[in-house]
Amino acid sequence: MSDISTDTPSRTAKLTAEAFGTFLLVLGVISTALFAAGFGEGTDAHNKGVGFLGVALAVGLTVIAGAYAFGPISGGHFNPAVTVGVAAAGRMPWRDVPGYVIAQVIGGLVATTLIFLVGLFGPEGWLEAQRNAGFASNGFDAASPGGFGIGAAIVVEVLFTAVFLIVILGVTHPTRGTAFGGLVIGLTLTLIHLAIIPIDNASVNPARSIATAVYGNTDALAQLWVFLVFPVIGALIAGFAYKALFDSEEESEPVA
Numbered sequence: 325m326s327d328i329s330t331d332t333p334s335r336t337a338k339l340t341a342e343a344f345g346t347f348l349l350v351l352g353v354i355s356t357a358l359f360a361a362g363f364g365e366g367t368d369a370h371n372k373g374v375g376f377l378g379v380a381l382a383v384g385l386t387v388i389a390g391a392y393a394f395g396p397i398s399g400g401h402f403n404p405a406v407t408v409g410v411a412a413a414g415r416m417p418w419r420d421v422p423g424y425v426i427a428q429v430i431g432g433l434v435a436t437t438l439i440f441l442v443g444l445f446g447p448e449g450w451l452e453a454q455r456n457a458g459f460a461s462n463g464f465d466a467a468s469p470g471g472f473g474i475g476a477a478i479v480v481e482v483l484f485t486a487v488f489l490i491v492i493l494g495v496t497h498p499t500r501g502t503a504f505g506g507l508v509i510g511l512t513l514t515l516i517h518l519a520i521i522p523i524d525n526a527s528v529n530p531a532r533s534i535a536t537a538v539y540g541n542t543d544a545l546a547q548l549w550v551f552l553v554f555p556v557i558g559a560l561i562a563g564f565a566y567k568a569l570f571d572s573e574e575e576s577e578p579v580a
Contacts, residue, residue, distance in 0.1 A: 341398035356374060357379050401428070403530075409492070458541055493570075530556065
């Protein structure tokens, strides 16, 4: 998410950076959600879990780390919706989008596969219980932490993904951007998760949603389409709108 670079990395380096960055993001947030968020529930250690706040901070911290580690190589998207939004804003060629998205999905799947592997050696019944609960997947209706329906999930995924993209495009602007872009983006994503985790477990990232749904229950897979389609719609709206509103060139006045 930082566009500052003094050289031109190869395509392979960019895709590898996207895979590693998405791996880091998904590993951090899903590990926190599964292992730490509700730690000790039902026991005397119930107050040791990090809850929604901890999960939201985990997302922000991993994005900050990834942005500064890999952003100078690939732009640090780590999210198919971000890649689509950046392309819509004219910041990258559309021909590069498929490669980025594939790398991001692979990175996310590797992360949840390793988390699944850890769960195989967990307490008896732990992994099965987590899978039955959706494996921290995004969802609505019975799969929503707060019982919100599909309409709420659609609205927040479009709205908050669009807001996220507007911030990203602003702080990484080639001439108006800031060296603190990675920090701002991470804090924005933290805020987004604080707001919408209770609604649908907060996606705004199709790669994150795919990574958990494949290890979740049948509801997670059946509802996955919402978290593939609507973050992308939000990103497209933001990308085209940002380009039209903030990057349009002022027409020169005719010389008399």
